[in-house]
Amino acid sequence: MNRKPIFAANWKMNKGVSETEDFIKSFLSKIQGQDFPAEIVIAPPFVSLPKLADLLHNANAVQNAHAIQIAAQNASQFDAGAYTGEVSVVMLRELYVHYVILGHSERRSIYGETDAVINAKIKKAREVNLKPIFCIGETLEEREGGKLETVLRTQITEGLKDVSEKDMLETVIAYEPVWAIGTGVTATSEQAQETHAFVRSVLADLYGADIAARIRIQYGGSVKPGNAAELMACPDIDGALIGGASLEPQSFMEIIRNGCAE
Ligand code: 13P
Numbered sequence: 001m002n003r004k005p006i007f008a009a010n011w012k013m014n015k016g017v018s019e020t021e022d023f024i025k026s027f028l029s030k031i032q033g034q035d036f037p038a039e040i041v042i043a044p045p046f047v048s049l050p051k052l053a054d055l056l057h058n059a060n061a062v063q064n065a066h067a068i069q070i071a072a073q074n075a076s077q078f079d080a081g082a083y084t085g086e087v088s089v090v091m092l093r094e095l096y097v098h099y100v101i102l103g104h105s106e107r108r109s110i111y112g113e114t115d116a117v118i119n120a121k122i123k124k125a126r127e128v129n130l131k132p133i134f135c136i137g138e139t140l141e142e143r144e145g146g147k148l149e150t151v152l153r154t155q156i157t158e159g160l161k162d163v164s165e166k167d168m169l170e171t172v173i174a175y176e177p178v179w180a181i182g183t184g185v186t187a188t189s190e191q192a193q194e195t196h197a198f199v200r201s202v203l204a205d206l207y208g209a210d211i212a213a214r215i216r217i218q219y220g221g222s223v224k225p226g227n228a229a230e231l232m233a234c235p236d237i238d239g240a241l242i243g244g245a246s247l248e249p250q251s252f253m254e255i256i257r258n259g260c261a262e
Contacts (some may be wrong), residue, residue, distance in 0.1 A: 001194030003216050006172055006239035007256045008071060009043035010101060020048040024055045027249035036260045043071035053096040061092055071099035077120035089128045100125050103135045103159060105178045124232055126167040130194050133172045140179035154232030156202045165211050173217045174241040175199055180221025182243060189230045193220050197238035223252035230258035
């Protein structure tokens with residue numbers, strides 16, 4: 001099955017407007033002339049989205065740079081109204097945003113997002129054709145307690161409740177073991193492949209094997225230039241969601257390059 005790998009930078013709460021500009025100028029010069037067989041996505045904080053859209057639009061027009069897609073890190077499950085601090089999916093579309101990260105473990109653990117809330121956000125995103133990057137993952141305690149499969153099956157089943165096959169084909173899954181996020185500890189490629197295969201089997205239960213074989217599943221958690229090739233060589237790993245190592249243009253470029261080397 002030919003699934004185009006997708007490498008997404010999740011900058012979390014890093015890089016305002018001027019740092020975004022510095023990053024993009026440097027990153028574009030590094031990827032210029034390289035034709036990676038992959039999709040490249042950058043998810044800056046909300047406030048940097050307009051600047052990113054401008055910079056990429058100009059770059060694409062002027063230098064025919066590798067097209068980079070823009071992602072948001074979150075979106076509201078509501079349309080509009082009295083929701084202080086929230087940003088709607090329609091607002092994101094106006095800023096040329098194509099992807100939205102939903103259900104990140106930091107949203108779950110720090111902001112109390114439940115599977116039901118994440119499910120509502122996924123469906124709201126699809127109403128305006130935003131592509132969800134739907135994050136799932138277990139804690140170390142859950143893995144060591146033998147609950148890995150139950151936890152992931154619940155997150156997937158509840159998060160995707162009433163999400164149609166058509167919408168599922170526009171959704172990317174990001175498997176991010178919580179214990180590997182920002183810790184420097186990566187899942188071994190065996191652990192990651194085994195878990196990705198399990199995630200795909202749950203998707204097959206829900207949507208059938210044909211659809212499951214077409215859904216991209218990214219790995220996230222301490223992905224670096226040095227481990228990208230080995231992880232991406234696994235048959236069920238279709239790209240990466242990268243935090244810390246995506247903040248430097250050189251290391252983000254190297255992750256993509258090494259990850260595409262397979
Ligand atoms: P790190 O790459 O910093 O471990 O973060 C992973 C992550 O949470 C991406 O969403």
